[in-house]
Amino acid sequence: MDFSRKQLAIAAGMGAVVLLMFFSGLAWLNNQGPVLGRSEDHDPLSGVPNSITLNPLRDRASEHAANKFIRAMRDGNCHEELAKWSKDYRRKYAAFICDSEAQHPLLAWELVDWEDAPPLRILHYRGSRLNTPGQKATYKELFSVTTEFKDGEWVVTKYDAMY
DSSP states (O other): OOOOHHHHHHHHHHHHHHHHHHHHHHHHHHTSOSEEEEOSOBOTTTOOBSOEEEOTTSOOHHHHHHHHHHHHHHTTOHHHHTTTGGGSTTHHHHHHHHHHHHHSOEEEEEEEEEEEETTEEEEEEEEEEESSTTSOOEEEEEEEEEEEEETTEEEEEEEEEOO
């Protein structure tokens, strides 16, 4: 099948337009914040939106630090993870968190909101926990992890959960 020069020029032009639109979309996304949109519906008690749309090009370093912290808590490494907290004013709080995490272990979690307050970033999660370790009953609750940008990396400085 032979194509005329005119048809090839039209196809090349359309390809260029599609590429231009794609790269324009990437440039627009790159200039947006980490949260592109929040749902109109909010949790009545906490005010956290029921869903958010996250920017796929956001910096995820704080999320990685928070997830590493949450995984350590879930896997029973609470005392090791909070060892630094035991040396300052958060000693009693660290002991309370470790006891509570042992009684109500975290099973799964998902990011539901994101707050930036430089140099802090507060990540809100909705998690599933066991009611008691011996039972299969679960409940959902909101918790948050506050990270701070220190010395070129994100460090978890606070963990808020209601048990």
